[in-house]
Amino acid sequence: MLRFGTLAVPALALPGLLAGCAGGIASGAAGGALRVAQTSDPKTLDPQKQGDMTSMNVLINLFDTLTTRAADGTLAPRLALSWAALGPLTWRFTLRPGVTFHNGEPCDAAAVKFSIDRLLDPATKSPIVELRYVKSATIVDPLTVDLHTSQPDPILPAKVSLFGGVVLPPKYFAEVGTAGFAKKPVGTGPFVFDSWSRDHELRMHAYAQHWNGPPPVRELVFLPMPNAASSLAALQSNEVDLVTGLTPDAALQLAGYTGVTIESYPGIRTAYLSLDTEDGPLRDKRVRQALNHAVDVPLLIKAVLDGKAREVPTMIPRESFGFDSTIQPFTRDVELAKKLLAEAGYPNGFDTTLTASTADSDVAEAISGLMARAGIRAKVVVIDSGTYSTRLTSDNRRALGPMYLAASTGWTVDGQSNVQSNVRRDRRQSRWTSDAADRLIDGEENSVSDVDRLKAFTGLQQLLKEEAPFIYLYQIDNIYARNERPDWRPNVVGSLTMASARLGDAR
Amino acid sequence: MTELSVGAARVPTAASGVLRTVVTKIVTAIIVLLCVATVAFFLVRLSGDPVKLLLPPDATADQEATLRASLGLDRPLITQYLDYLAGLLRLDFGTSLVYDQPVADVLLERLPATLQLAAAAMVLALVISVPAGIIAALRRGKAGDTGVMTGVLIGQSTPPFWVGILLILVFSVQLKVLPASGYGTFTHLVLPSITLAAYSVAVIARLLRSSLIDVLSSDYIRTAKAKGLGTGGIVLSHGLRNASLPVITVIGLEFGSLLGGAILTEQVFAWPGSGRLTIEAITNRDFPMVQAAVLFFAAIFVVVNLLVDISYTVLDPRVRLGR
């Protein structure tokens, strides 16, 4: 009797508990919602107060930019229908008519001027650097706006395809102020902001009056997923549809499970190791060259990155303007490395530190191991991503130690972006002083002639190889993991524009 | 004779005696909880200055002082302790450093998932172990018994969380029929509950077996056999009824093992329950959460044992004294 009683209670409870959970616990399980995961949350919802891809990936759905990068890699119209250089210091943008912000406000030249002014205003303290040469914007007529630059800016139209090219609503700003805007952003993008619960989820819904028509996906949710294990659990619990920003190692951890498909596309995000050319042994260019010879990049790609990357000779990826295919990567030769080190006075190598963020710790360890073959003992220091990016963008160029692993997204698909922050001596992340380099950077940044620019880029890449102020690594594929629901293809930049995404089921 | 003593229960002579015993047990339980709470309180302070642990390494002395004052850590220890106890009575466990929400809310939110897992595992464990124990007892000394006891031996030597990993390998990676992690449908419950059940199957089977053997070899059973009653009838009518009391106790005691096992199982399958939350809290150094989670589990455990204890006393006045 008692025995049956003992069994009965849990047995009766079980179906009830199961029924309760079958209804779906996941926050985004409602039909028509596309749930996308990045490794972390955006920093802010104010487009002009952020400068990282994680934040931009979310904001590009709420806001439109003047131009955009199409799937085939060409620069295409977005809020601007056409653009032309009126002289070396002026670019004229003709705007698309009939565009409204989510609050009904019209998007016109006044809005563009407002946005540019705000971006350039020192009070905004914007970390966006691409529009550094823009002086001002003038309204020609309601649908035409001129951007004036302090020096020739040949790729300005490409620079307004993300980040600084976002157009903000002036009237709304006047109503709610900066703080209010960051809490509830309003743009012209294909999605309208609903809510944001930090470290949990960010929700938006389709904008029916978007100038391009409402997007196929009715609701868009962004979730932070810090590691592969939580992504796997979320994919299998139907809590997320698309996991982005995967490292090759993370993709390996997601491979093989039911319900998970891994896709990779060629990418232009270029990784490199920044060397402090004023620190001890790194002062000697032979040492720096030796490091490049020692780090066997093809091996690194095969062994650690599962083949999901392509070696780059210097800082510029293949698809970007300025890439010179005649410049070869360093030969991988440990003996040569040791010889160079001995010539420089380090026959027994030396000790140093290599800093990386937690996401790249495996690559960092692998690189350290490769360096060790030539006698350089690099202790790997791993810092969490948040702290890492703070230090990376701080004014202290030494904050991350003599050697650190970094990558440039290069989203303008022009070589200028890959070298804009770290080559010329006055740039934030530069740890190199070279007159020749400064001249070449000026050459490619200020000339409007493609021929001249290409010459400057070639000279720069040759100098970079000779002086080796960095250790050149690879350009990495864009890797995604998804379940069977979403249908979406990234462009070469890999930004998460979800306007074209479709959901394959009726759930 | 079972090794399970249910505590120093007095043999009640009347209903009031039962009541007195029950009250004693409740009081003891409260004392136990109080001790756990006190230990938890002091353990945090033992591990180093909580303020230093909560702040990043490059914090200024000013920031330290501010945080210390806001957490009330600058008051005398006894005041902090009394405040802490008062808070516990109000079910105020403080705010989580990671979730920025009241700790109790976060814990309770995750509790149903753990309970569901524990209940499913308990049912599964009973479904497997009860027949196994009966077979082993009836076929004592023969192949069935050896089989079951070998299974028990292997079961007690295998880390159950590894069983979970193996299940994932077979059913999720190779056969691709069940998810490897996550929560939400019946398929998500299968592998985790099998894994958690593994903690208890061996113990219950073994105990039921020995209980039954004891009972079956006792005098009045032999008499019943001599009288000609079939084995099956004996098992059902006499054997199980008498063997079940220790089994009830075991279920209560196994609950503790299930709680511990749930913590590991939830980690293996990324099951969003209170166990996984505890691990997260420890990794993230979320001290209010760690403190509360430990208390929380201890409380559940003490309460369940109390209930089993009481039901044991109430249901069988002939309960034996502890050895």
Next chain:
Amino acid sequence: MTAITVAIPTGRARTASPLRAVLRNKLALVAVVVLALMLLAAVFAPLLAPHDPNAQDLLVRLRPPAWMAGGTSEHLLGTDQLGRDLLSRLIYGSRISLLVGASAALLAGIIGATIGLVSGFLGGWFDRVLMRIADIQLAFPSILLALAIVGFLGSGLWYVIIVLGFTGWVSYARVVRSEVLSLRSREFVTEARAIGVGNVTIMRRHLLPNVMAPLATIGTLHVASAIVAEASLSYLGMGVPKEIVTWGAMLANGQLYLGTAWWLAVFPGVALMCAALAVNVTGDVLRDVADPKAYRR
């Protein structure tokens, strides 16, 4: 030999058939051999391990075991995601498992025997309180206690041993206590008392030697559960520091690559199972040897 009634309760039949006796012996032989091999591996790890357990070699990252396609004889059991040799790591991992297992059992044995002796001999309210605490602790999940300690105080080898030792004393105490209870009224004890020999001396000289056999039996079983408990803590990342190789940590790492490199999670588990099984069977054998007629669970 003094008749030690190992009063570990609950009835079980004696070895019924010759077949079982033989089986038991063969199994016992295998178990003891395995245990001896593991001990050798732990002690002579630097000599036996083909590679440095922490040496990374990217050329051979995530290689399968030697007998599979893509495997190499350089790494018999394959490599992990940093190219570290699995076999070497398994061998070195045995050190922690056996060290923690043995130390925890020893510590628990000392604590438990002391409590059992005192409790059984002196009796009274002291005995009742101690046994009550024992009851509560017996079923309290030790993993929770371990996590609480680690959560508050941080992880470390000694914390793990101490926690496992402090949570395991109950079985020892129970056994010793029941033994002492039955010995308490024997002549050699009552006479000693009459002469005026101190309690401590009685416990030490007369009672303790008589409880060593059951202590050893409980000890071996406890080693097995301590090995599994240590692995559980390491799996959760709460055990010994991460630089030291442990089977539990290897399992956690291996689970990440389960879809691409199953050997990383299977072999450490097999090692754990073999170790615990070998110890358990050896414990069973010890119990049989101590008293073949013993009642046991």
